[in-house]
Amino acid sequence: MVNTALARRSSPKSLRVIFGVLLGLLVLSFTLGTGAPAAHAASDVCVADTATACFNGTIKGVGEGVKLTIDGNGESIVVETDKDGKWNAAVTTAGTYTITLDEKTLPAGVTVKGDAVQEREITLGFVKGAIFAVDGATGEGADNGQSQEQIAAEGFNWDRLAQQVVSGLRLGLLLALASIGLSLIYGTTGLSSFSHAEQVTLGGLLGYTFANVLGLNIFLTIVIVVILTGATGYIQDAVIWKPLRKKGLSLTQMIIVTIGLALALQYTFQMFYGASTVRILMKNPETFTIGPVTLTFESLWAMGLSVIVLILVGLFLLKTRTGRATRAVSDNPSLAAASGIDVDRIIRLVWVIATALAGLSGVMLGLVLNGINWQTGMQLLLLMFAAVTLGGLGTAFGALVGSLIIGMTVELANFVVPGDFKYATALVLLIVILLVRPQGIFGRKERIG
Amino acid sequence: MSNATKKTATEARAELKTVKQTPGASKPDAILVVDNVVRDFGGNRAVDVDHLEVQRGVITALIGPNGAGKTTFFNLITGFDQPSSAKKMFGGPSADKAAKWSFNGKLLGNTAAASVAKSGMVRTFQLTKALSRLTVMQNMLLGAKDQRGESFLAAFVKPLWAAQEKANIAKAEDLLKRFKLYEKKEDLAGSLSGGQKKLLEMARALMSDPVMIMLDEPMAGVNPALTQSLLGHIQSLRDEGTTVLFVEHDMHMVRHISDWVVVMAEGRVVAEGPADTVMSDQAVIDAYLGAHHDTDLGDDALLEEGAMDAPKKEKK
Amino acid sequence: MDMWIKVLYDMSANMILPTTAAFAIAAIGLNVHFGFTGLLNMGQAGFMLIGAYGFSVATIAGLPFWAATLVTIAAGTIFALLLGIPTLKLRGDYLAIVTIAAAEIVRMIGRASVLNSVTGGSNGLPGETYRNTFSALSPFPDGKTAFLWFDFDNTGVNGWFIRIVAWSLVVIFAVLVWLLMRSPWGRVIKGIREDEDAVRSLGKNVFAFKMQALIIGGVLGAIGGMFYVLPTSVQPDALGRNMTFLIWTAMLLGGAATIWGPVLGSALFFALRIFIQGTVDILIPDAILNTQQTEQFSWIMVGVALMLLVIFRPQGILGDKKELNFNV
Known part of the structure; x- marks a missing residue:
């Protein structure tokens, strides 16, 4: 005692x-x-785990600075593409999100081909791609946005x-x-x-x-x-x-x-x-x-x-x-x-x-x-x-x-x-x-x- | 109780004369038989009773110094606690070492508290459990057995249970009159004094016509003015054929009303016998002296009949 | 001045809404749990949601109204059994933990995308998909009827028919609870609220009685949920924790362990919330609190009200302090 x-x-x-x-x-x-390893090369990816789900995509040829907004389930995230036109966003709630490409941020002369607003449904632990096709991009053609769907694949x-x-x-x-x-x-x-x-x-x-x-x-x-x-x-x-x-x-x-x-x-x-x-x-x-x-x-x-x-x-x-x-x-x-x-x-x-x-x-x-x-x-x-x-x-x-x-x-x-x-x-x-x-x-x- | 062939209390007491005064002695007409009941709290063995029998139709007192395991023993046999020596599905003690106890010929190990009470062994608590926000009468009525109105569907239809309720109220009123609580019947139980709550608890237990009533320190905290009538109630219960087992610290009371005394110390039964002889038993004196060096239980004055009537004087 | 009259109208209209009646039914159920039996059910909204899903999914699957109602009752019963069996032998707060968790889980499962085809996921189920079997029972002719300053459709979504049915049920359930509580059954229940061990020592199977009470209150919750979604839609998020806390606040406001306390509490509660929200809207300029913040502010007030009620007036408006026991 x-x-x-x-x-x-x-x-x-x-x-x-x-x-x-x-x-x-x-x-x-x-x-x-x-x-802190500031000089570390940014791998810059969203890691999908049980608490996180990732949206990503590549808008080829548009370069950096194109804004996308991911809305839904009480979250609203704005991301920008990097110099390769890649973007990714982490969300912490499963559900349906609206991904909006801000057309005003596209480089001059580039227009959206198809939907600028897309809906995607996602489950935690998964990665979903969203493809935005564009016309008039200065870079390579439109073979963009390979979806990396389900990297954290199901199964053991x-x-x-x-x-x-x-x-x-x-x-x-x-x-x-x-x-x-x-x-x-x-x-x-x-x-x-x-x-x-x-x-x-x-x-x-x-x-x-x-x-x-x-x-x-x-x-x-x-x-x-x-x-x-x-x-x-x-x-x-x-x-x-x-x-x-x-x-x-x-x-x-x-x-x-x-x-x-x-x-x-x-x-x-x-x-x-x-x-x-x-x-x-x-x-x-x-x-x-x-x-x-x-x-x-x-x-x-x-x-x-x-x-x-x-x-x-x-x-x-x-x-x-x-x-x-x-x-x-x-x-x-x-x-x-x-x-x-x-x-x-x-x-x-x-x-x-x-x-x-x-x-x-x-x-x-x-x-x-x-x-x-x-x-x-x-x-x-x-x-x-x-x-x-x-x-x-x-x-x-x-x-x-x-x-x-x-x-x-x-x-x-x-x-x-x-x-x-x-x-x-x-x-x-x-x-x-x-x-x-x-x-x-x-x-x-x-x-x- | 209406059983004509049943022995009178006097006969039951007479039978005790033949019983050996050793711990665990067998009784001619045992209502409760307990074997191998062990309860460990962490490393402490609170209760370790090999064998104990309680004679039917008499008043048996369970005494012992603080921490002797009396209340724990009560909790165990009434189903409010489970023995460490209980039979388990895996491991656990072998069948002959496992705890088992029977009441009135019925095995009770692993029985829920409610079923124990239903089988006729009804207990009271050391700290009263009067349901303070119910009235005295509601408390009493809760004690009655086999109420039709307690089944969910019948509860909606008053005619199904009204007659039984009326009979129970009449019975409760009788008991309340006996226990001098009749005037309080519409008061909330919480407004009663400590002693009145003890009385109410006892009266409530009697509503179910128990075969055996187990009282945990019925005198603790009771106004001395009430003790005499409480003792009277307990004795009249016995005389009507109810077996009484009670835990008590008050030696005067034990001496005064009990027909048989079982002494526990450090979880074990160390002695048993009639009140006057058991208190001079060396094992009992050791048990008490071991716990309270300053208490002179060996003092003959304490064992004399005159001292037994003293509590009223002393406590005032 | 018009704004104030609008607030008053909104208050009175809210008091007689069918959803208020549904809320009152769930509060009567919670009162059986907590007020009379002393069970800490912190997931009454879970029972409501289970009931709502039970009714709507069964109806969409093609069952007639009465069969779907039976499904609702069965769903509430099973949910109560599931939560009660592991917890009712233990201290009171285990039930609280398990119910609050289970209610959340029901909501999460309801909105899970895997079940989209059954529950509609996070979008829920629109009322039109399951409402018709109920509306078809209406004996009223088409058209509108005015009464006092209210003017509603006879059978419409929020019409007189559902209002009358829902509020009649409130009265029926309150009377049934009264019948139960004056019986020996109710006496055992109240005894358990006071001291389980004492009741156990008198030969009553406390677990069985607690389970019965949990089921009754849970079924009332499920029926409340069914009537909550009949005039609206099944929205898992609308029947989340906040709903549970609202019911608690309303029940404590009216007076736990009384027959009419939960009903009075529910009606008053909705009126009060509209009053607070309306007053704040009118008196405080948008620059300081915009409408969304006003809504949040009124929720904060609910939380604070719950705390203050429990601390300073646990017996509520109708309750008798001596009657109410708050022991675990």
């Missing part, structure tokens, strides 16, 4: 740890930021398996950042916070604000976002959750409050950022290939950063007094309170850590998924809950393991079911977990009673 006297005087060390994490991020931001092959496993790991790690907070909040307060997903969205949108709108270095942006989202956790607990606990609201009431908050936050995001997807980095992500696996650099360092942060959180929970006190509160709040732990202070800290981690997860999701919108977090809520339940509600390490399993399952499910259904596999998994082992992998049976 926790040594009470020690736990009480523990803040300096825990603060040091948090400070250390932030400092580490800052240092990382400068080293990586300056060393080892290369695709490797790619999906890496994608699964990536999703799992980013999910873990978000769901550990959800689990910690549940553990210490008993609350299933449905607004946690909006904390993820908030992180992504703040990332967009600082990196894209204000043009800050992405790593500096991450540091700022983590601080800001952590602050929202502090403020939330101070203004909403602590007073409500003191008022003696039941957990059910609190759950409904989190749901109301989630709704209000989603539309606040919409009011400020609109309904369409925004991209944190404007340039097309650069990719590299190891064996059969193609990844963007952003994905690589996002995964690296997740691992580092997850290790630090683990060390915090295991090695520091405050961390141990946190676990003690999770274990048995009244016992922890009786043994002198300041439960309110621990809960406040948990809110800060949880929201900061969710914010971090949001920025990186925004980078990895090629964009973020007002409901990105909400779409992940199910995955988070499934992960946390699988690992065992209220256990931080369970959330980590659960996230990795869920991330992997969702990505590998693509072999069996269409991309549209990948979240449904998570639900099926959740239901199976609840039937077979409702307390999760690491949970104790008593918790669910």
Whole structure:
């Protein structure tokens, strides 16, 4: 059990740890930021994976600067052709899109032959081509736009398996950042916070604000976002959750409050950022290939950063007094309170850590998924809950393991079911977990009673 | 209860005289027989009962220091918890080591709490579970068994269940009068005092005419003024043929009304016998001394009849 | 001044819309779940959508009206079983997690392009494709009828026929719920809301009762969904999470665990939203909030209203604070 006297005087060390994490991020931001491989030849392709679908095409002979607009499903993306007349665009929602060629941007003397507006339907994980034929182009003839339909072809092959496993790991790690907070909040307060997903969205949108709108270095942006989202956790607990606990609201009431908050936050995001997807980095992500696996650099360092942060959180929970006190509160709040732990202070800290981690997860999701919108977090809520339940509600390490399993399952499910259904596999998994082992992998049976 | 061949409570108590005073002793007319019930919480073994029999028609007390596993044992046999030693589809203990217990000749392992109650073994809780936002009368009516109006389709048609409801109300009113709650019948149960809630819970359990009633600390938190009438109720239950098993900390009460005492410590049954002899048992004294060094249970004064009547004085 | 009269007219017209009645039916269902039984169903819109698909797809497949209605009821029942079996033995928030997720999944599957030929994908199904079997039942002659300041078609898309049927159903369902709740069945249900273990110790099969309640509320949700799409069209996105939260807010506003609370709440809720939106539209110039932002603003208000209601007046307008229990 926790040594009470020690736990009480523990803040300096825990603060040091948090400070250390932030400092580490800052240092990382400068080293990586300056060393970013800017000179790398831009392969400039949209990578279709389970969260992304790509439209592409080549309008031969028109050169760069021809604009196309891809509209639909709440997204509106404008892309330009490169010097070879190639264009590609990433979308994050499956469905039907209208692709419009802006005729005004065609070079003088070039006209569209056929439709300037085309509709294409796309499923996540696929690449679809759109052919715009033109007359009068100065370059080669009109044998343009070989459609690369279904590069990420259906069916099984080892290369695709490797790619999906890496994608699964990536999703799992980013999910873990978000769901550990959800689990910690549940553990210490008993609350299933449905607004946690909006904390993820908030992180992504703040990332967009600082990196894209204000043009800050992405790593500096991450540091700022983590601080800001952590602050929202502090403020939330101070203004909403602590007073409500003191008022003696039941957990059910609190759950409904989190749901109301989630709704209000989603539309606040919409009011400020609109309904369409925004991209944190404007340039097309650069990719590299190891064996059969193609990844963007952003994905690589996002995964690296997740691992580092997850290790630090683990060390915090295991090695520091405050961390141990946190676990003690999770274990048995009244016992922890009786043994002198300041439960309110621990809960406040948990809110800060949880929201900061969710914010971090949001920025990186925004980078990895090629964009973020007002409901990105909400779409992940199910995955988070499934992960946390699988690992065992209220256990931080369970959330980590659960996230990795869920991330992997969702990505590998693509072999069996269409991309549209990948979240449904998570639900099926959740239901199976609840039937077979409702307390999760690491949970104790008593918790669910 | 109407069974003419049934033994009287006096006869049932007399039979106990022949029972050996060793843990797990067999009873001439056992209503509850428990074997190999083990419950682990993490690394702690909370309950580990090899064998226990409870005599029909008498009041049996289950005592023991804090943490002896009494309430957990209650939860296990009433289906509110599952033993770690339960039979499993894969692995688990071998058939002769697996937990099994029978009530009134019926095997109860792996039975849901509701079915246990339906078979005639009805329990109350240590922390009262009066349904505070229902009225006292509604609480009582919930206790009645086999209500036609509780089936979904019949619920819509009042004539189908009105007569039964009327009979149940009459029965509830009788019980409430007996438990001195009649005047409160239209009040919300939440407005009752702690002791009245205990009474209500007991009365509610009696609505189903249980064969055996299991009371978890019926005296805890009860106003001393009420204890005497509660004791009276429990004794009259026995005299009407209901078997009573209760967990209690209050030694005075145990001494006063129980016909047989089972002592648990660290999850095991360490002793059993009539109240006056079992309390002088070395194993029992050890069990209590092990838990409370400052409690002098060996004090003879505690075992004397005079001290048993003292609670009212002491508690005031 | 005309603008204000228009707001008032819109408010009253919205209160008697068939979709408001459909919404009220779903709210009555949610009230059976949450108000009376204490089940945290966070996916009532999922039940509505299941019902809507059940009716429209069955009708398009050629089934007559009554058979399609049976399909709706069966769909709601199966959905309830599917969600209830894994969760009803566990703590309340598991049901919340599974229902909120399942409702989203139904929506995602509904709009999946793979199912385009059945559900119409993200475009949904237009009302004309399944409405006729219902309109054909209308006993009214063609033409229009004026009543008070309302003047509608007799049998049209949004006409008197569907309004009368939908609101009659609201009354019928409310009365049925009243009949249920005064019976011993209702007593067990309310007991479960208070303390499951106590009810279990009295020999009641708590799981079975909770399942029955989940199915009843779910079927009401499905029928609500059916009547929601009859005068409109099946749009998976219109029956998403927001719809669930609206129903919650309306139910809590009127008073959970009361018979007429969800109905009053639904009518008031639509009127209030129109009022807020109209007022903001009139009073605040477009430069500050344009119409789209006004709409978003009114959604934010819904979220805030839900929070405030739950914190400060959980019993709503009609509820009795002593009656309402919010324990998981």
